[in-house]
Amino acid sequence: MGTAEVYVDFARRQASGVSPSYERLAYAVARDDDLLALLDSLPPPTRQPNLLFGVVRLLGGPVDDPAAFHDFTVAHWPAVEAQMRRRLTQTNEAGRCAVLLPVLAALPQPLALLEVGASAGLCLYPDRYAYRYDDGPTVGDGEPVLDCATTGLTPPRTRPEVVWRAGLDLTPLDVTDADDVAWLDALIWPEQEHRRARLAAAAVVAAADPPLLVRGDLVDDLPALAASAPPAATLVVFHTAVLYHVPAPRRSAFVDLVRGLPGHWVANEGPDILRHGTLPPPPDDTLHNVLALDGRPLAWTRPHGQGLTWFG
Numbered sequence: 001m002g003t004a005e006v007y008v009d010f011a012r013r014q015a016s017g018v019s020p021s022y023e024r025l026a027y028a029v030a031r032d033d034d035l036l037a038l039l040d041s042l043p044p045p046t047r048q049p050n051l052l053f054g055v056v057r058l059l060g061g062p063v064d065d066p067a068a069f070h071d072f073t074v075a076h077w078p079a080v081e082a083q084m085r086r087r088l089t090q091t092n093e094a095g096r097c098a099v100l101l102p103v104l105a106a107l108p109q110p111l112a113l114l115e116v117g118a119s120a121g122l123c124l125y126p127d128r129y130a131y132r133y134d135d136g137p138t139v140g141d142g143e144p145v146l147d148c149a150t151t152g153l154t155p156p157r158t159r160p161e162v163v164w165r166a167g168l169d170l171t172p173l174d175v176t177d178a179d180d181v182a183w184l185d186a187l188i189w190p191e192q193e194h195r196r197a198r199l200a201a202a203a204v205v206a207a208a209d210p211p212l213l214v215r216g217d218l219v220d221d222l223p224a225l226a227a228s229a230p231p232a233a234t235l236v237v238f239h240t241a242v243l244y245h246v247p248a249p250r251r252s253a254f255v256d257l258v259r260g261l262p263g264h265w266v267a268n269e270g271p272d273i274l275r276h277g278t279l280p281p282p283p284d285d286t287l288h289n290v291l292a293l294d295g296r297p298l299a300w301t302r303p304h305g306q307g308l309t310w311f312g
């Protein structure tokens with residue numbers, strides 16, 4: 001796909017119906033020869049809409065008016081380019097803990113959590129957030145409250161007991177660093193104020209007791225980190241929205257590796273990325289990911305943890 005097509009595809013398949021401003025902007029960039037020429041001076045993976053739009057927002061540029069966006073981006077291109085070459089789209093969504101909780105709460109406690117592709121580690125605190133499944137009672141207390149609309153689930157009544165938490169990431173973000181938190185905020189789409197509030201609340205929780213985050217690769221560096229988990233706790237290696245970053249042969253190597261570790265493996269990934277054999281059809285097109293325990297698929301889940309359909 002050429003760069004213009006990438007932006008049209010993004011507008012049609014990702015932004016449409018979710019973010020009117022990003023849909024408008026992506027179509028405008030696809031027709032903008034100045035911006036396309038600047039983007040084409042970057043390596044292909046760096047040209048993507050989420051990165052460009054996030055960087056412009058990070059730098060204080062306008063994303064609601066395509067003409068103003070054009071002028072800002074052209075005028076500030078050296079700064080935009082530097083950030084686009086430096087940053088990765090590392091969206092960290094604490095809301096995904098709501099789909100992990102039913103599995104984590106049912107495992108033998110206490111848990112030693114090891115997240116691969118942890119970003120800033122906000123999904124390492126499933127024991128500290130509050131949850132509301134449909135109209136049921138709130139599980140836990142405090143902020144953020146993670147809402148999840150469910151079908152076929154008996155909601156968990158308790159949160160897990162976590163005695164150790166660690167994350168592995170190629171480029172971990174630091175939840176105590178204002179620049180890193182600003183980047184996570186800039187990655188949230190303009191209309192999604194509820195996600196911005198959730199990020200702020202989850203960042204407060206994590207910053208109060210920052211996680212151990214190790215810079216490393218989910219294949220090469222997992223065994224050493226897993227070996228440092230306390231043996232008396234149930235080790236849970238988990239990942240959400242990570243494997244699409246990883247080339248297919250490395251994904252297979254990761255699956256082989258994680259299956260050989262003690263404890264349990266929880267995955268929440270697209271079924272085209274992590275294959276599971278025959279699955280029930282997704283009830284609608286908002287359920288993109290499959291939650292699985294030790295390779296056994298359990299539920300369809302929505303991308304930010306806002307819903308799940310448990311398999312019958």
Ligand SMILES: C[S@@+](CC[C@H](N)C(=O)[O-])C[C@H]1O[C@@H](n2cnc3c(N)ncnc32)[C@H](O)[C@@H]1O
Nearest residue numbers: 090091092093117119169170217218240242245
């Ligand atoms: C989209 S973020 C998801 C973060 C978090 N799991 C969540 O659900 O909020 C994907 C993360 O995976 C990390 N990542 C990608 N490839 C990786 C690899 N080979 N080893 C470790 N981390 C990786 C990226 O740096 C990024 O922080």
